[in-house]
Amino acid sequence: MTNRESGPNGQADQSFKTSESSSVDVLLEDVSAGYGTRAALEDVHLEVPSGSLLAVVGPNGAGKSTLLKVMAGLLRPWSGRVEVLGEPPGRAAHRIAYVPQAEMVDWQFPVTVEDVVTMGRYPRLGWIKRPGALDRLAVADALELVGMAGHRRTQIGSLSGGQRRRVFLARALAAEPDLFLLDEPVTGVDATTQEDLMDILEGQAKRGRTVVATTHDLACAAQRFQRVAGVNRTVVAQGPASLILDPEVLAKIYGGHLLVVGGQTYLMDDAHHHDEAAAGERHFHAESESSGTHRGGKD
Amino acid sequence: MDPIGQLGHLLVDPLGRAFFLRALVAAILVGTVCAVVGTYVVLKGLAFIGDAVSHAAFPGIVVAFLLSGPYFLGAAVAAVGTALSIGFVSRRTQLRLDTAVGVVFAGTFALGIYLYSTIHGFVMDLMGLLFGNVLLISYGDLVGLVVLGLLVLAVIGVLWKELLYATFDPLGAAAAGLPVELLEYAFLAVVAVTIVVSLKAVGIILVVAMLVTPAATAQLLTVRFGRMMALAIVVGIVSAVVGLYVSLWADAASGATIVLVETALFLAAMALGPRTGLLSRLRREN
Numbered sequence: 001m002t003n004r005e006s007g008p009n010g011q012a013d014q015s016f017k018t019s020e021s022s023s024v025d026v027l028l029e030d031v032s033a034g035y036g037t038r039a040a041l042e043d044v045h046l047e048v049p050s051g052s053l054l055a056v057v058g059p060n061g062a063g064k065s066t067l068l069k070v071m072a073g074l075l076r077p078w079s080g081r082v083e084v085l086g087e088p089p090g091r092a093a094h095r096i097a098y099v100p101q102a103e104m105v106d107w108q109f110p111v112t113v114e115d116v117v118t119m120g121r122y123p124r125l126g127w128i129k130r131p132g133a134l135d136r137l138a139v140a141d142a143l144e145l146v147g148m149a150g151h152r153r154t155q156i157g158s159l160s161g162g163q164r165r166r167v168f169l170a171r172a173l174a175a176e177p178d179l180f181l182l183d184e185p186v187t188g189v190d191a192t193t194q195e196d197l198m199d200i201l202e203g204q205a206k207r208g209r210t211v212v213a214t215t216h217d218l219a220c221a222a223q224r225f226q227r228v229a230g231v232n233r234t235v236v237a238q239g240p241a242s243l244i245l246d247p248e249v250l251a252k253i254y255g256g257h258l259l260v261v262g263g264q265t266y267l268m269d270d271a272h273h274h275d276e277a278a279a280g281e282r283h284f285h286a287e288s289e290s291s292g293t294h295r296g297g298k299d
Numbered sequence: 300m301d302p303i304g305q306l307g308h309l310l311v312d313p314l315g316r317a318f319f320l321r322a323l324v325a326a327i328l329v330g331t332v333c334a335v336v337g338t339y340v341v342l343k344g345l346a347f348i349g350d351a352v353s354h355a356a357f358p359g360i361v362v363a364f365l366l367s368g369p370y371f372l373g374a375a376v377a378a379v380g381t382a383l384s385i386g387f388v389s390r391r392t393q394l395r396l397d398t399a400v401g402v403v404f405a406g407t408f409a410l411g412i413y414l415y416s417t418i419h420g421f422v423m424d425l426m427g428l429l430f431g432n433v434l435l436i437s438y439g440d441l442v443g444l445v446v447l448g449l450l451v452l453a454v455i456g457v458l459w460k461e462l463l464y465a466t467f468d469p470l471g472a473a474a475a476g477l478p479v480e481l482l483e484y485a486f487l488a489v490v491a492v493t494i495v496v497s498l499k500a501v502g503i504i505l506v507v508a509m510l511v512t513p514a515a516t517a518q519l520l521t522v523r524f525g526r527m528m529a530l531a532i533v534v535g536i537v538s539a540v541v542g543l544y545v546s547l548w549a550d551a552a553s554g555a556t557i558v559l560v561e562t563a564l565f566l567a568a569m570a571l572g573p574r575t576g577l578l579s580r581l582r583r584e585n
């Protein structure tokens with residue numbers, strides 16, 4: 001069912017109890033999740049080692065965003081065990097920075113670049129307190145790191161696609177999290193921006209922080225990430241990033257979307273659309289509470 | 300008499316009368332509170348909920364009258380209860396939010412009319428309830444409104460940044476550990492109390508304008524959240540004061556006059572606004 005590259009099962013179970021000292025930041029065991037009665041993910045097993053840079057790849061509607069939402073504690077799984085930073089999902093929220101897809105954001109909202117990045121500091125500020133000198137410093141550093149220091153007073157709607165992604169990464173950086181959960185952080189950006197953003201994420205991983213990012217860009221996943229998880233309604237493969245250069249693994253992830261011509265493998269994945277995320281958004285509040293026990297399961 | 304002196308008389312003379320002073324304080328309070336809360340209402344797209352909650356206050360007012368309690372207490376209980384149940388229904392059932400709002404909205408208003416029609420004799424001012432008459436506000440009511448208004452401002456003062464984050468990016472805020480669902484309920488309760496504060500000034504039917512129009516006007520003029528709220532407050536207060544004087548001079552309904560001033564300011568912002576303004580668009584085309 002699942003193709004587990006590393007870590008014997010026994011060790012995974014062990015880490016559930018002594019997780020604080022273990023080196024696994026995210027652990028999913030037999031997890032199923034979905035919206036309403038529609039299952040998006042089934043029987044997921046996934047381990048994300050601390051300090052790793054993990055790309056989540058897979059075709060449209062494969063459940064990549066859903067996987068990220070389960071890790072972020074935004075979607076309660078129907079079944080299975082989830083442990084994030086050694087705690088049940090949502091419990092370690094102040095150590096997590098989640099960045100939604102660009103399509104989920106209202107870009108006409110009256111906030112500037114600096115306002116958005118400062119929001120990254122809000123959760124650690126606590127109630128009533130206003131951002132102080134330390135927060136302003138963290139915001140300035142994050143803006144400097146993503147190369148947006150010159151745009152701090154710009155309203156977010158007048159930014160380019162690449163600049164928007166830079167700003168949201170800066171918000172995540174300002175939160176100084178132990179775990180980054182990024183939904184399509186380099187989708188629709190130019191090559192320079194992609195390189196810059198990946199350099200930053202690499203730097204974070206080197207400092208022991210863990211990065212999980214969904215992406216459609218297999219070349220980027222293979223070259224710039226350390227690890228990869230192939231998703232198609234479940235995690236069908238996980239291991240070092242070079243894994244997805246294997247045509248057999250690609251066939252498992254992409255199924256019918258793959259075309260092999262004369263020894264060359266071509267991926268027929270259409271440019272991404274976000275039906276899955278949009279539907280999930282609509283159903284989340286209505287369903288997450290009531291769907292504790294029943295499972296769609298048939299498709 | 301010179302024209303300036305005459306204008307001075309028109310502005311100053313009413314201030315000598317207690318009823319006008321009370322009305323002025325109430326109108327300024329309503330303008331401020333509605334602008335602050337309305338900024339979030341506009342950005343969250345909750346105008347329709349505001350309208351529903353104000354109609355839901357009606358049965359509460361009638362019941363308060365039947366029990367001879369203060370009207371704003373009855374209104375507050377009914378409005379807050381309705382706001383929270385709309386939030387609950389939309390989160391926990393398959394119904395679309397606007398459907399849930401539509402059902403609640405008509406049902407509660409019908410209950411109010413039903414109860415009202417059972418009261419015999421001409422004891423309650425229905426027109427005043429529906430369209431407001433701030434010039435008739437009593438001292439006791441004014442004290443109640445000031446307390447409720449300050450309560451709303453205090454709650455927003457405590458929650459402003461969490462509400463801002465949850466409004467802008469609910470997923471990011473929830474993942475970072477903010478209690479987004481709780482904030483939503485708290486905000487709905489705040490909207491309900493704001494509406495209760497505004498009822499005497501503009502009445503059930505027109506409250507939604509106080510909540511939405513100043514914030515919408517401000518949004519046409521700025522792209523910064525803080526300035527949007529500040530501008531909305533200015534629009535709210537100016538409309539309240541100007542509207543009150545005009546209604547006195549013209550002997551017209553005060554609530555409707557205030558809302559008309561707000562609408563005029565909105566139209567002016569639309570015509571002259573820096574980004575969306577018709578004038579700047581014409582200038583760009585030349």
